[in-house]
Each structure stands twice: as structure tokens, then as C-alpha cells.
Amino acid sequence: xxGVITKNTILLTNLIKHVxxxxxxxxxxxxxxxxxxxxxNGETTKMNMMQAINNAMDxxxxxxxxxxxxxxDVGFGGVFRCALGLQEKYGKDRxxxxxxxxxxxxxxxxxxxxxxxxxxxxxxxxxxxxPAFDQIVNEAAKARYRSxxxxxxxxxxxxxxxxxxxxxxxxHSQSPEAYFAHTPxxxxxxxxxxxAAKGLLLSCVRERDPCVFLEPKVLYRAAAEExxxxxxxxxxxxxxxxxxxxxxxxxxWGTQIHVLLEVAQLAQDKLGxxxxxxxxxxxxxxxxxxxxxxxxxxxxxxxxxxxxxxxGFGAELAATIQDECFLHLEAxxxxxxxxxxxxxxxxxxxxxxxxxxxxxxxxxLVDY
Amino acid sequence: xxxxxxxxxxxxxxxxxxxxxxxxxTRPEVVQNGKTGDFPGAKAPFVNEIKFLNENSYDPIxxxxxxxxxxxxxxxxxxxxxxxxxxxxxxxxxxQMNQMDKILYESQRQGRISFYxxxxxxxxIHLGSAAAxxxxxxxxxxxxxxxxxxxxxxxxxxxVNQCFGNCEDAGLGRQMPVHYMSKPHNIVTISSPLAxxxxxxxxxxxxxxxxxxxDRCVICYFGEGAASEGDAHAAFNFAATLDCPVILLCRNNGxxxxxxxxxxxxxxxxxxxxxxxxxxxxxxxxxDTLAVYNAVAKARELALKENKPVLIEAMSYRVGHHSTSDxxxxxxxxxxxxxxxxxxxxxxxxxxxxxxxxxxDVESDNAQQKEARNVVVKTMQEAEKKKLPHxxxxxxxxxxxxxxxxxxxxxxxxxxxxxYGEHYPLNQHQSD
Numbered sequence: 157x158x159g160v161i162t163k164n165t166i167l168l169t170n171l172i173k174h175v176x177x178x179x180x181x182x183x184x185x186x187x188x189x190x191x192x193x194x195x196x197n198g199e200t201t202k203m204n205m206m207q208a209i210n211n212a213m214d215x216x217x218x219x220x221x222x223x224x225x226x227x228x229d230v231g232f233g234g235v236f237r238c239a240l241g242l243q244e245k246y247g248k249d250r251x252x253x254x255x256x257x258x259x260x261x262x263x264x265x266x267x268x269x270x271x272x273x274x275x276x277x278x279x280x281x282x283x284x285x286x287p288a289f290d291q292i293v294n295e296a297a298k299a300r301y302r303s304x305x306x307x308x309x310x311x312x313x314x315x316x317x318x319x320x321x322x323x324x325x326x327x328h329s330q331s332p333e334a335y336f337a338h339t340p341x342x343x344x345x346x347x348x349x350x351x352a353a354k355g356l357l358l359s360c361v362r363e364r365d366p367c368v369f370l371e372p373k374v375l376y377r378a379a380a381e382e383x384x385x386x387x388x389x390x391x392x393x394x395x396x397x398x399x400x401x402x403x404x405x406x407x408x409w410g411t412q413i414h415v416l417l418e419v420a421q422l423a424q425d426k427l428g429x430x431x432x433x434x435x436x437x438x439x440x441x442x443x444x445x446x447x448x449x450x451x452x453x454x455x456x457x458x459x460x461x462x463x464x465x466x467x468g469f470g471a472e473l474a475a476t477i478q479d480e481c482f483l484h485l486e487a488x489x490x491x492x493x494x495x496x497x498x499x500x501x502x503x504x505x506x507x508x509x510x511x512x513x514x515x516x517x518x519x520x521l522v523d524y
Numbered sequence: 525x526x527x528x529x530x531x532x533x534x535x536x537x538x539x540x541x542x543x544x545x546x547x548x549x550t551r552p553e554v555v556q557n558g559k560t561g562d563f564p565g566a567k568a569p570f571v572n573e574i575k576f577l578n579e580n581s582y583d584p585i586x587x588x589x590x591x592x593x594x595x596x597x598x599x600x601x602x603x604x605x606x607x608x609x610x611x612x613x614x615x616x617x618x619x620q621m622n623q624m625d626k627i628l629y630e631s632q633r634q635g636r637i638s639f640y641x642x643x644x645x646x647x648x649i650h651l652g653s654a655a656a657x658x659x660x661x662x663x664x665x666x667x668x669x670x671x672x673x674x675x676x677x678x679x680x681x682x683x684v685n686q687c688f689g690n691c692e693d694a695g696l697g698r699q700m701p702v703h704y705m706s707k708p709h710n711i712v713t714i715s716s717p718l719a720x721x722x723x724x725x726x727x728x729x730x731x732x733x734x735x736x737x738x739d740r741c742v743i744c745y746f747g748e749g750a751a752s753e754g755d756a757h758a759a760f761n762f763a764a765t766l767d768c769p770v771i772l773l774c775r776n777n778g779x780x781x782x783x784x785x786x787x788x789x790x791x792x793x794x795x796x797x798x799x800x801x802x803x804x805x806x807x808x809x810x811x812d813t814l815a816v817y818n819a820v821a822k823a824r825e826l827a828l829k830e831n832k833p834v835l836i837e838a839m840s841y842r843v844g845h846h847s848t849s850d851x852x853x854x855x856x857x858x859x860x861x862x863x864x865x866x867x868x869x870x871x872x873x874x875x876x877x878x879x880x881x882x883x884x885d886v887e888s889d890n891a892q893q894k895e896a897r898n899v900v901v902k903t904m905q906e907a908e909k910k911k912l913p914h915x916x917x918x919x920x921x922x923x924x925x926x927x928x929x930x931x932x933x934x935x936x937x938x939x940x941x942x943x944y945g946e947h948y949p950l951n952q953h954q955s956d
Contacts (some may be wrong), residue, residue, distance in 0.1 A: 220730070249734060255765055260723045260758025264766075267727020270712060271662065273734070275727070287754070292715045295724070302715060304696040304708040305921045340922045340930075364924035393927060441927035 169497065184374070185323070185508050186414040187399075188481045190381035191351045195390060201380040205375045207382050208350035211314075211328055212357040213276060215387050217246045220274050222311075223361070225251045227261055227278030232238045235280060236317055236376050248455050262288035262314060266296050266366075269309035274361060282318035282370055283327040289335070296366040297341030310364035313357070317373035318346070319411050319462050320508055325501040328373075331410070331463040331494075341393055343367040344439040348413040349379045355390030356437060363392060372410040395443035397450065401430025404456035406520060407447060407473060409436040411508065412460050419514045429522060447473065448480045455486035456521050460509045465493040487524035490517045547722070585795045587839055589809035590818060593867055595876025597814070604817050607657065607882055610835060614651040614675070614813065615878055616892055618871045621647065621671045624680060627688060631904060632701075632848040637687045639701045645671045645811070645843030648870035649775050651675060652816025653838075656824060662732070663711045664725040664744040666718070667702050668775065673747070676709040684903045690910035691954050696917045718750040719818040722759030722772070729763070729770035733831050741827045743771040743820070748837075749780020751794045762832035764802040771823045772803075772835045775810065777842035782855040798835035810838030811870040814877070841868065856889070914954040915941070 175253045194200065203211065216223045225239060231253040233240035243251040254261050258279055265277035279285045285292070292314065300308035319331045336344045343365050347353035353371065358468035398413065399420050406416040413435045423429040432450045436442055457477055459470040474489040492509040500507055560569050570829065581598030590602045597603045606614075625642040632640040650671025657663075663672060666801035674684065684695065686704050690695030694705060695713065712721070712728075732740045749772055750756060763770050774794040778785050791797065798805025804826060808819045814836055823834035841864035845852040852861070878884035919934050920926070926934075941948060 175764060222734070224730075224734070252766070255758075255761045257754075257758045257761065259754055260762045263720060263723025263755055264730070264762050267664075267724035267725075267729070268731045270724060271728035271731035273731040290717060291720060291723070291755070295715065295720050298715070299713070300924070301921045302695060302699050303705055303707075303713040303921075304694060304704070304917075306547035306712050307705065308693060308924070310924060343923075350895075416742065441929055445928060 160462070168321065173500070178432045184378065185320070185505065185510055187413055187418055188349070188375070188379050189414050189417040190379070191349055193318070194382070194384055195351065195355055196200065196384045196386060196388040197387045201385055202380055203350045204245055204377050204380040205347070205350045205353050205371070206236060206377060206393075207237050208242055208354040209357055209371065210242070211383070211385075212354045212361070213239065213242060214245070215358065216274065216276065216361050217242060217250060217349050217418060219330050219387075222272065223250070223276065224268065225262070225275035225276045225278070226278045227252050228256050229253060230278055234278065235369045236397070236519045238315075238371075238376070239278070258284055258287040259291055260292035262296065265314065266291060266299065266309045269311035269366070270307060272311070274311045275313070276361060277312065277314045279316040281328055281373075282332050283314040283330045284366075285316050285332060286292060288314075292336070292338045292342065292366075292368065299341075299477075300365070308364065309366050312366040313360045313369055315357070315369045315371060317376070318370040319372040320499070320504060321374045323501065323505075324499070326498045329499040329504070331370070331461065333370055333409075333461075334463055334467060334469045337469050341365070342440055344370070345437060346370045346372065346394060346410040346439060347437065348372075348410060348435050349375060350381050350383045352390060352396075352435070352437065354383055355388050356392070358387065359389040359392050362389065367392075370410070373398075374411055390437070393438045393441045393443060395437055395446040396520040397432055397434045397446065398433065398435055399433040401432055402454055403427075403429035403431050404458060404518060405432045405434060405450040405454045406518070407434045407436060407457065407459045408461060409439065410462070412462060415509065415511050415514060416460060418511045419518060422511065422515050423518055427519070427522065429518075431518075436473075442473070444476060444480070445463070448477065451477050451481045452484045456524075457481075458490045458492065458514065458518055458521055459487070460492040460514050462508060464496045465491060466496050468493050487521050490521050492517045579791050579796075582792070582796075584792045585805070585807045585837075587807050587809050588810045588815050588819060591812045591815035591873055591877055592848055593873060594759075595873050595878075595880060597877070602814075602818065604814055604821070606817065608881070610655060611677045611878060611881070612883055614655050615871075615874055615884060616896075617671055617674045618647045618855055618874065619889075619892050620899070621650070621674055621679065622871065623671065623893065624683065627897065627900045627904065628684070628845075629848065636904075636908065639700050639848055640687065641667055641702050641847045642844035644670050645841050645864060646775055646777060647671055648813040648816055648874065649773070649810045649838045649840060650729065650875075652813040653743065653745075653773060653820040656817045656820035657741075658739070658824070660710060660740045661824070662725075662728055662740060662742045664706075664721040664728070664742065665711065665714050666721065666746050666750060666775075667714050667716075668747070669745050673704055673706070673711060676706070677713060678704065678706050678709055678711070680899050680903045681907070682706065682898070684907045685910070688907045688910070689912060690907055691913045691914070692907075696920075698917070701854045711815070713908045719746055719753035719755040719759075722746055722750075722753075722755050725760055725772070726759050726766070726768050726770050729768035729827075729833075730766055733767070733769055738769070739828065741769045741771060741824055743773055745773050745775060747780060748774055748776040748778075748785055748794050749783065751768050751786055751797075752780075752788055760797060760801045760833075760835070761801060767831045768833055769827035769831050770833045771820060771827055772821070772833060774837045775840060776833070776837050777810075777840045777850070779842050779846070779856070781846045781850060782852070784856075793837055793839075795835065795837035803833050803835045805835040805837070807837045807839065810840035811868045811873060813870065813874045840870070912953045914956075915948075915950070
């Protein structure tokens with residue numbers, strides 16, 4: 157009898173393992189590369205990205221009495237649990253639900269910031285940020301300029317989960333950074349993991365310019381690493397070189413960084429090619445210096461992003477690189493991106509700029 | 525066939541009944557929660573007949589007024605207790621804004637400024653509301669609120685400099701004319717996109733509410749056309765659900781450019797939307813300065829005491845064209861305009877009131893009109909002579925600190941102007 161139970165348990169365990177493996181295959185087109193370097197010394201705790209973001213907001217609410225956190229379903233902790241426990245800790249007037257209306261959330265946040273408060277607004281999915289596009293582009297971004305610095309809404313940070321998640325389809329997968337990159341006055345930031353997320357979010361919150369903080373939602377739980385417990389920031393407008401080499405420069409941000417790190421490893425193993433891997437981190441303003449210095453060194457450049465190719469942010473990078481590094485380039489700048497189609501449901505594995513699509517492009521770059 | 529199947533149904537039914545009779549299981553008595561429905565989304569009585577509600581289901585919201593068309597107080601209990609000095613200041617400001625409108629409108633016609641928008645017919649809304657507010661209250665305006673700005677203390681010089689975009693414009697010539705602002709006077713920068721200021725005003729009010737011993741409320745002006753924007757709905761709903769001390773003041777002047785209010789909405793104006801969203805609401809005669817004053821004073825009290833929003837719909841008529849880019853006789857008759865200008869003229873009404881109180885007369889009026897006119901003419905002549913801001917201001921204040929890419933673009937433009945400067949109007953601008 158006990159034998160049967162054991163056998164059944166094993167079967168069940170195998171089944172669960174199989175399901176997990178399947179779901180992992182569906183939701184993970186990448187392997188997570190944890191950060192090795194710590195931005196500050198001191199105590200660390202293992203956190204996933206959701207916890208790191210929660211921690212950054214906790215620090216903000218603790219130290220800044222004007223800070224408030226709001227959005228749809230934020231009160232109970234948010235649909236991705238990023239605000240978990242914060243309402244209990246700081247009260248309903250500081251962490252609260254708003255009516256379901258993105259343009260209202262953004263406008264309300266601008267008003268809070270105009271009155272001198274620190275406003276952290278959450279848009280439930282970056283796919284739903286477009287109703288707030290007018291408030292973000294025409295109002296938040298231009299507030300300081302049109303007021304000659306006398307009125308501004310720099311205290312505003314808009315957080316939104318973005319990018320592919322395995323099965324998000326059209327409206328739970330988009331990467332809208334390029335829409336905002338065309339808007340002077342905004343800062344647009346995408347972290348690649350918990351350490352970066354905490355440091356960059358704290359920078360965005362304190363920055364005297366309105367920030368759009370896009371969080372690759374697939375990393376919320378998948379990404380875990382040792383995150384410094386104390387308060388620290390990472391500079392906006394600065395890229396990070398995560399891996400060094402002289403064969404080619406690979407540029408990306410968000411989840412795509414982990415794809416590129418794997419591509420770099422493949423290139424090392426299969427081709428003996430060492431690559432610079434640059435996490436842009438700040439989409440606007442972006443770190444031209446780091447990017448161009450790397451491309452001048454390597455002579456070859458591959459840019460990869462999940463968003464569609466045409467007028468994606470890769471186009472801006474490629475144009476600047478050819479402008480600044482023309483005499484150093486050994487091959488045309490390559491761009492591997494989502495196809496120029498809406499983000500599909502069952503075709504996601506074919507749609508994404510996968511390791512193999514990036515690797516393919518890199519081999520062509522090397523053979524050019 | 526039909527007969528056969530109905531017989532079959534009958535047989536089945538009797539079978540079911542028999543089973544039910546034989547069964548020991550009794551159906552639980554479902555609790556009837558009386559005559560009231562208690563759904564999470566609404567608590568309301570049940571009814572047993574279908575009755576659609578529409579704009580005719582309710583009487584129209586009445587229009588509160590204090591003065592009649594002859595400037596006489598209808599009910600003395602409603603006459604606000606405003607000191608004489610303030611009453612005269614309010615009137616003088618009306619005269620000043622009127623003269624400014626006349627001269628700047630003409631100057632646009634002569635090509636001296638690029639654009640202008642007059643405020644004719646809405647003077648009472650401006651002065652009645654401005655006088656009822658405290659100087660620390662934050663103002664979010666749409667663009668047709670000149671009287672509010674003048675009353676707050678912006679000078680004709682401040683405003684004219686903005687219209688010319690010269691080096692003394694607080695906004696450094698970056699925005700179109702009439703997009704005023706003043707930090708010291710708590711007037712947030714006006715921007716062209718309609719209704720965007722509405723949820724912003726609500727957010728600012730929320731921030732004030734959270735400040736200890738708050739004595740500031742927020743007022744947000746908008747037209748009845750702007751109220752059709754999604755942002756207006758967002759603002760109403762956020763203000764109500766988040767309990768914000770904000771006064772939402774709608775200037776319903778009957779037109780949004782050429783679109784009459786009949787094509788803007790089918791309900792009972794903007795006011796009817798207030799109670800639907802849980803907002804204290806009042807409709808006032810916007811040509812009656814005292815009515816607007818009372819309404820805003822009460823609204824301010826309520827907003828600050830209870831942290832609740834108030835919606836005020838001030839009914840008026842846009843006597844002037846929408847802007848200098850518009851000829852309103854293309855969509856409405858001259859007679860209609862004249863009718864409103866004559867019988868319901870807000871300035872006239874308020875003047876008659878002041879005359880009755882012995883605070884004003886024809887001589888003072890003539891002198892005031894002349895002085896107001898002279899101030900504008902003189903200011904304009906000075907504003908025209910002033911240089912425009914340095915071209916570098918074009919790239920400042922995009923961010924708190926200038927990013928390297930913009931620094932680079934600044935350098936590019938500098939190099940370009942060194943070489944091709946003669947093709948640009950550099951002499952009109954300040955230089956290094």
C-alpha cells in the first residue's frame with residue numbers, strides 16, 4: 157500500500173515538475189544573470205525584483221512624509237504585489253486605490269507633484285499607459301519648460317510593468333519606451349533586475365524631472381539576487397557595461413539584457429568572440445558616451461529590444477552610432493527587435509528577439 | 525408533432541412535481557432582503573416596473589442669483605458682506621480687463637502680437653470667484669480667466685510681456701499669448717490642451733489636504749466644452765472618491781469655438797453631472813458677480829472644512845469671438861450676441877449695483893476707463909521695445925539639469941549662428 161502511495165507521489169511530483177518546466181519554457185525566453193557587483197557595501201538580502209521595488213517604495217514612504225503611492229488596486233498590494241504591506245504600514249491616505257482611469261492617475265500625480273509632493277503613480281500595465289499619454293507628453297514633460305522652471309512636476313514617477321511575460325498577448329506585453337523617448341522633458345528608465353530596480357527607482361523618485369519607470373514584469377519573481385538593504389541610488393542617464401570584450405558591442409535594456417548576456421556567452425564559447433554587453437538602463441536621456449566609446453573599440457554593434465523594429469529606440473541608437481563612430485564601424489549596425497506586428501499570443505516564441513535570433517545576427521555581423 | 529411534444533413536456537412536468545412531493549428534501553426559504561437592494565455597487569429600492577430615466581426625469585438645476593438685471597439685490601439676505609473698497613477694486617479690475625481685451629485684440633489685428641483671446645461676457649465669473657478666494661489658494665486656469673489674474677495682483681505689464689514673449693515674460697517667450705502664470709500669485713501655468721488641468725487640480729488639492737493645518741484649497745476653471753474631455757470625468761470622479769478640497773468652476777458660456785452647447789451635451793448642463801458623481805454642486809448666474817462670489821465663498825468653506833470637492837456651473841454667454849483666429853458671426857447671429865451684451869452685461873449689472881450703493885458714478889467711470897486704457901497702451905509700447913529672450917532660452921529648462929545631448933545641440937546651434945547668424949532675427953533677441 158505504502159509502495160503505491162510512494163509511486164503515486166513520485167508520479168505526481170514528476171507531473172508538477174513537467175508542468176513547471178512547460179510553464180517555464182513558455183514564460184522564459186531567457187536565463188537570468190544576477191548582478192555580481194554591488195553598488196554599495198554592507199548588508200544584503202536576497203530579493204526578487206518585486207521585493208526590491210517594494211523596498212525602494214518603503215524607503216521613500218519612510219523618509220519623505222509628502223510621498224504617496226497610488227493607482228489601480230495598489231491598496232491591497234497591487235496585482236504584482238509590489239506595494240505589498242505598504243498601506244498597512246503607512247496608512248490609507250498615503251497608499252491608496254484610485255478609480256480605474258489612467259489619464260486621471262497621471263493628471264492626479266502631476267497635480268500632487270506641482271503642489272510639492274512626491275507622487276509614485278502606478279499604471280497597472282504599460283500597455284494601458286496610452287490613455288495617460290496626453291498628460292505625460294503634453295503636461296508632465298513640458299511643465300518645467302513652459303513655466304521657465306517656476307512650476308514643475310519633478311516629484312512624479314510613473315511605474316508601469318512592461319514587456320513580454322510568456323503569454324501576455326497584445327495588451328500585457330508591450331514595451332512602449334520609444335513612444336516616450338521622443339518626448340523632451342521626460343526621463344525613461346528600464347531596470348534589468350532587483351539591484352538596478354531599487355537604485356534606479358530611488359533615483360527616479362528623487363529626480364527633479366518626471367520619470368517613466370518601466371518594470372519588465374517577467375522579472376518580478378524570476379529575478380532574485382543579493383540586494384543591499386540600505387538606501388542607495390544609481391545614476392540616471394548612465395549605462396552600465398556588464399561584460400567586456402573587443403569583438404562586438406551588444407546593447408539592450410530590461411529583460412533583453414539577459415538574452416544578450418547569453419548571446420555573449422555563446423559567442424565566447426562557439427566563436428571565441430568577446431563582446432561588450434551594455435545595459436542602457438536610461439532610455440531618455442541616454443548615455444551616448446558609454447555606447448559610442450564601446451562601439452569605437454569593437455567596431456561592431458548589435459542592438460536588441462522587444463519592441464517593434466520600426467522607429468523603436470534601436471533606430472535612435474543606430475543613427476547616433478553611425479554618426480559618431482562612422483570611421484570605426486566594420487559592419488552596419490544590426491538591430492534585432494520584435495517584428496512590426498502587434499505582440500501576439502501563441503506566436504510569442506517566434507516574435508521575440510531570442511538568443512538565437514540575436515546570435516544569428518551577431519554571426520552575420522562578424523562575417524560581414 | 526407540436527401536440528406530441530407539448531404532451532411530453534406536460535408529462536415531464538408532472539413527473540418533476542411528483543418527485544418534489546415525494547422528496548423529503550425541503551427547499552430552503554431564501555431570505556428576501558425587503559424592498560431594498562443591497563448590492564456592493566449600489567443600495568437602492570427595488571421597483572417592479574421599467575422606467576428609463578433621462579434628462580427629463582428631473583427638474584433642471586436652478587440658477588442661483590443675487591442681482592437682477594438692473595443690479596438690484598433680489599433678496600437682501602443674500603447680499604454678501606463685501607467691504608466697499610473690495611467692491612470698487614472688483615469693478616476697477618473688470619474695467620481694466622475690458623480695456624486690455626479691447627487693445628490687445630486690436631493689436632493682434634494689426635499683427636503686433638500673434639494671438640489673443642478676449643473675456644467679454646464672463647467678467648462676473650472672474651471677479652466674483654477671485655474675490656471669494658484667499659491669496660494662498662492655488663489656481664488652475666484654462667485660458668479665459670484674465671480677471672482672476674488681475675485681481676490676484678498680476679500687473680498689466682506682466683500680462684502684456686507674456687503676450688509679447690519678451691525677455692521680461694516669466695515664461696521666457698516659450699508659450700503662445702494668454703498662457704499666463706505666476707508663482708508668487710499661486711497661478712499655475714496655463715497650457716493649451718483642454719481639461720488637462722482638471723485632474724491636476726484634484727491632485728494638488730489632495731497634496732494640500734495632507735499638509736498639517738491646511739488653509740489652502742484649489743480652484744480649477746474650465747469651459748463647458750472642456751468638460752466633454754475624458755480628463756474632466758477623471759477629475760470629477762477622483763475629486764469625489766479621494767475627498768479633495770477643490771472647487772471645480774465651469775464657465776458655461778454656451779459655445780466651444782463654434783459648437784453650441786446643444787451639440788456638446790444632452791443632459792442638464794455640467795452641473796447635473798456633479799451629484800451623479802457624489803459632488804456638492806451649484807449652478808449660478810455667471811453674469812451676477814455677487815452670486816458667483818457667494819457660491820465660491822461657500823464652496824471654499826465647504827472644501828476646507830470637509831475636504832470635499834464642489835462643482836459650480838456659472839452660466840454666461842461668450843460675447844466675444846472664441847479667439848483672434850475665429851469670426852463667431854459665421855455660426856451665430858449678431859442680434860444674439862447684442863442681446864446678451866446689452867441686457868445681461870455682467871459689468872453693467874455690477875456697475876448699477878455699485879451706483880445704487882453710492883460707490884460709483886459716471887465721472888469715476890470715465891476716469892477709470894481712461895486710466896485703464898492708458899495703462900495698457902503705455903505698457904504695450906514698452907513691451908514692444910523690449911528684447912526677446914536670448915535664443916539659448918530655447919533649450920533651457922527642458923530638464924532640471926541640461927543633459928549632455930542637449931548641451932551638444934546648444935553647441936551646434938551656437939556654431940551655426942556664428943556662421944549663418946545674419947539669416948536669423950538675432951537683433952530682436954537678447955545677446956551675450
